[in-house]
Amino acid sequence: MMARRPPVFSLRSAVLALLAGSLSLAAACNNVTNGGDRACTLEARAGINVTVVDDATGAAITNGSGVAREGTFVEQLQSFGGQLGGAYEREGTYDVSVTAPGYQTWLREDVTVGADECHVIPVRLTARLVRAS
Secondary structure, X not given: OOOOOOOOOOHHHHHHHHHHHHHHHHHHHHHHHHHHOOOOOOOOOEEEEEEXXXXXXXXXXXXXXXXXXXXXXXXXXXXXXXXXXXXXXXXXXXXXXXXXXXXXXXXXXXXXXEEOOOOEEOEEEEEEEOEOO
């Protein structure tokens, strides 16, 4: 009698399994939202997107950092070289602050992030930072 070997999973079969899972998730989302007439994507969208620039020159500031607050919720915004993003798939009303070395703190209150059937509706802000005196 020949001994049975355990099944071997190749990279190809793993990729195909992941793809099948993704397609079934997308199909499930399509069936759930709005009576099935709109397909949702599987991406995560930032509800708050901030471009950070020098107020006097308009030049991008790449070493800025930011925070979004809603009640007790506080999130450090992620930096993408002159762009800050956060509140991923989280609707709400936020106070957004941005700082950078050598600049005054920039603040925008009551930034409202809404949502549709699938994702948040991104809000785009420009933080024009003024040099500290």
